Structure formats: structure tokens, C-alpha cells
Amino acid sequence: xxxxxxxxxxxxxxxxxxxxxxxxxxxxxxxxxxxxxxxxxxxxxxxxxxxxxxxxxxxxxxxxxxxxxxxxxxxxxxxxxxxxxxxxxxxxxxxxxxxxxxxxxxxxx
Amino acid sequence: xxxxxxxxxxxxxxxxxxxxxxxxxxxxxxxxxxxxxxxxxxxxxxxxxxxxxxxxxxxxxxxxxxxxxxxxxxxxxxxxxxxxxxxxxxxxxxxxxxxxxxxxxxxxxxxxxx
Numbered sequence: 001x002x003x004x005x006x007x008x009x010x011x012x013x014x015x016x017x018x019x020x021x022x023x024x025x026x027x028x029x030x031x032x033x034x035x036x037x038x039x040x041x042x043x044x045x046x047x048x049x050x051x052x053x054x055x056x057x058x059x060x061x062x063x064x065x066x067x068x069x070x071x072x073x074x075x076x077x078x079x080x081x082x083x084x085x086x087x088x089x090x091x092x093x094x095x096x097x098x099x100x101x102x103x104x105x106x107x108x109x
Numbered sequence: 110x111x112x113x114x115x116x117x118x119x120x121x122x123x124x125x126x127x128x129x130x131x132x133x134x135x136x137x138x139x140x141x142x143x144x145x146x147x148x149x150x151x152x153x154x155x156x157x158x159x160x161x162x163x164x165x166x167x168x169x170x171x172x173x174x175x176x177x178x179x180x181x182x183x184x185x186x187x188x189x190x191x192x193x194x195x196x197x198x199x200x201x202x203x204x205x206x207x208x209x210x211x212x213x214x215x216x217x218x219x220x221x222x223x
Binding site: 030033043045094097100101 | 150
């Protein structure tokens with residue numbers, strides 16, 4: 001079967017660092033996306049990992065371990081505008097995206 | 110326009126009525142997608158099109174139809190709306206289908222079926 005496991009909700013403080021973990025099980029694997037979705041808005045692309053390791057893009061970094069079926073998104077220097085849901089989206093066999101409900105991140109002053 | 114537009118922004122519809130949600134992109138992307146997102150849940154793929162003239166069924170296609178007459182437009186039709194089709198509908202596109210390209214999303218259509 002196909003499954004994505006992320007925390008439902010996390011809380012962090014403005015200026016701090018937060019790591020959102022994701023474990024996944026897919027039939028076939030062709031990489032993993034992270035998307036951000038603000039409440040009431042459409043998802044927007046953050047990162048794509050296909051090889052093991054860390055990809056850094058400004059304040060956001062994404063890590064992938066294919067052997068462990070594990071990824072994380074690291075957000076540094078948190079800002080209030082980072083309050084959103086973060087979606088871990090594996091790309092399975094037939095290049096179909098597997099969407100879960102994501103992690104709702106709440107940033108407090 | 111730049112990106113993907115959807116119309117209408119929101120709609121309240123009586124059950125049994127026919128409704129077409131419109132989606133237009135100006136990025137010359139080959140692939141387009143329709144998703145629905147129910148409150149608190151993840152996106153579910155309804156239909157997709159990897160190129161103009163072709164369409165495919167996603168995870169939840171029943172009750173919906175699509176067409177792809179040209180590259181830019183990908184309308185979604187509910188032939189006879191039912192209350193369980195109340196949802197937010199997102200249209201998306203990517204350079205190519207069946208690939209690892211990121212998807213770009215429209216702003217969504219909020220549909221309520223009474």
C-alpha cells in the first residue's frame with residue numbers, strides 16, 4: 001500500500017528552527033516533493049529530492065533517505081508568514097503524486 | 110495573465126444541476142490536472158491530461174468529465190452535481206506529465222452543492 005506519515009500539527013516560535021519529519025511507503029519511488037499551502041490557498045512548490053542528501057534553498061532545506069523512506073523539511077529563522085501546512089508528497093510508480101493532509105505549522109511570536 | 114486562472118472563484122449549486130469549472134494556463138505546459146480538496150484532507154486527483162487531445166482518470170473520477178481541446182484550457186464538468194461534490198477544486202499544470210516536474214496551481218474554486 002501507499003502511506004505518508006507526518007505530524008498533524010506543530011508549533012514553533014518566530015526566529016527559531018523547526019524540522020518537519022515525513023515517512024512514506026510507496027509502490028515505486030521517483031522522488032519526493034515538499035509543498036507549502038497557506039490556509040484557503042493553493043499549494044506552492046518548495047523542493048524536490050530524488051537523491052539521498054540535503055538540498056538547501058534559502059531558509060528552507062529538504063533531506064531525503066530513500067533506504068529509510070524518510071524525508072524532512074527544515075525551516076530556519078521562522079517568520080510569521082511561514083504559518084501554513086507543509087505537504088510531503090512522494091512521487092510513486094507511474095509518476096503519480098501521493099498527497100497527504102500535511103503538517104499544519106503554527107508560528108507564535 | 111500569468112500562470113493559471115480558474116473560474117468561478119466560488120459557486121453555490123443546487124443538486125442535480127450541471128456545472129463546468131474553467132481552467133486556463135498561459136505557460137504552454139503540456140500536462141494539466143484537476144484535484145479536489147475536502148476540508149482537512151489531502152488533494153485527490155480527479156482527472157489529468159498529459160497533452161492536448163488526451164485525458165486520463167485519476168483517483169476519484171466518478172461524476173466528473175474533462176476535455177482538452179487545446180494546450181491552454183482544461184474544463185471540468187459535473188454532469189449532475191451531488192452534495193458529496195462539495196469541495197475546493199484546484200487546477201494545476203506542469204511542463205510534462207508522467208515526470209518529476211513541479212506542478213503549478215490555480216487559486217481554486219470553492220463549490221457548494223446543496
